[in-house]
Amino acid sequence: MAKITRPNKPLADVNVLPQKDGSNEIVACFMPDPDIVCGGEGESKAIIALDASKSIKNMFGFGGAFGGNPNFVEMVARKLGSILCDITKNGKVSMMYWALGPGGDQVKQIGEFDQAGCATADISGQSLNWGTGTKLLPPLKYIIDTFAKGSDFTMGVIITDGIIEDEEDCMKYCMQIGKELAAGKRKELKLVLIGVGSDVDQEQLESFDDMFEGTALENDVDIWSHGIAAHMKDEDDIIGVLFGELMSEEKEVASSGSILDGAGNEIKSFSDGLPGKFRFILPKGETVFTVHTPNGEVTQDISEVLGTT
Numbered sequence: 001m002a003k004i005t006r007p008n009k010p011l012a013d014v015n016v017l018p019q020k021d022g023s024n025e026i027v028a029c030f031m032p033d034p035d036i037v038c039g040g041e042g043e044s045k046a047i048i049a050l051d052a053s054k055s056i057k058n059m060f061g062f063g064g065a066f067g068g069n070p071n072f073v074e075m076v077a078r079k080l081g082s083i084l085c086d087i088t089k090n091g092k093v094s095m096m097y098w099a100l101g102p103g104g105d106q107v108k109q110i111g112e113f114d115q116a117g118c119a120t121a122d123i124s125g126q127s128l129n130w131g132t133g134t135k136l137l138p139p140l141k142y143i144i145d146t147f148a149k150g151s152d153f154t155m156g157v158i159i160t161d162g163i164i165e166d167e168e169d170c171m172k173y174c175m176q177i178g179k180e181l182a183a184g185k186r187k188e189l190k191l192v193l194i195g196v197g198s199d200v201d202q203e204q205l206e207s208f209d210d211m212f213e214g215t216a217l218e219n220d221v222d223i224w225s226h227g228i229a230a231h232m233k234d235e236d237d238i239i240g241v242l243f244g245e246l247m248s249e250e251k252e253v254a255s256s257g258s259i260l261d262g263a264g265n266e267i268k269s270f271s272d273g274l275p276g277k278f279r280f281i282l283p284k285g286e287t288v289f290t291v292h293t294p295n296g297e298v299t300q301d302i303s304e305v306l307g308t309t
């Protein structure tokens with residue numbers, strides 16, 4: 001599989017899978033649209049929370065036999081931030097550190113950035129009091145009780161490389177938040193927990209994702225999504241996890257749609273609704289496709305990855 005480096009907006013992720021007959025299967029998804037998640041009117045906010053426990057220090061560029069390791073956390077945060085700016089009404093995203101200090105229960109704000117600011121945001125980790133534990137409840141409370149104030153839709157993207165030590169406390173807190181959401185006392189909220197590396201407990205992340213299953217809130221509340229990325233070095237993997245969790249084949253983004261080849265011929269139709277994540281076969285020899293909807297269209301060239309897979 002090969003990924004398009006910078007998909008044309010509003011496409012967020014475009015993957016190309018070569019087929020034996022020379023055609024290519026395309027798997028793509030859209031960015032979440034703030035007009036969709038907010039009903040077209042309200043405010044929307046997004047925040048990225050970066051694990052700052054000692055175990056992730058090397059990924060900030062510290063350590064190594066000769067020093068000077070790449071700062072993969074900064075690279076990922078800048079790229080994620082730039083993308084998330086497109087789903088907020090003010091075109092900005094906030095960033096914070098969590099799991100700081102003794103016991104890993106402290107948080108620290110980094111700042112708010114627009115797309116230009118994301119490109120140069122200082123996420124160096126300099127002078128941080130690296131955490132000796134990984135406590136998720138403090139950043140959760142900040143995101144939900146402080147950051148989300150005044151927002152009709154709030155997205156929090158939380159990145160961790162370890163085991164969350166206060167799972168039970170987080171579950172109790174989120175269950176109460178779920179009850180308040182179901183009762184209409186809070187605005188819409190989505191949290192995406194991205195585990196990076198081999199030390200992440202996948203079952204634990206799944207338990208957050210599934211916490212409302214089997215409860216009275218099962219059909220009314222869905223706060224969490226989660227995903228696993230192999231390594232912080234792979235920015236595209238992490239971004240794919242994020243949008244793969246947010247956009248699915250069940251989430252409709254347009255009342256109808258169709259996929260056209262480079263000559264304008266229809267190769268797939270979505271007459272009953274265009275999903276946020278979709279797939280189709282692009283015939284042999286074709287290097288361009290267009291997604292057409294009643295609201296507009298976007299054309300994507302895939303030639304950058306052809307012959308490299």
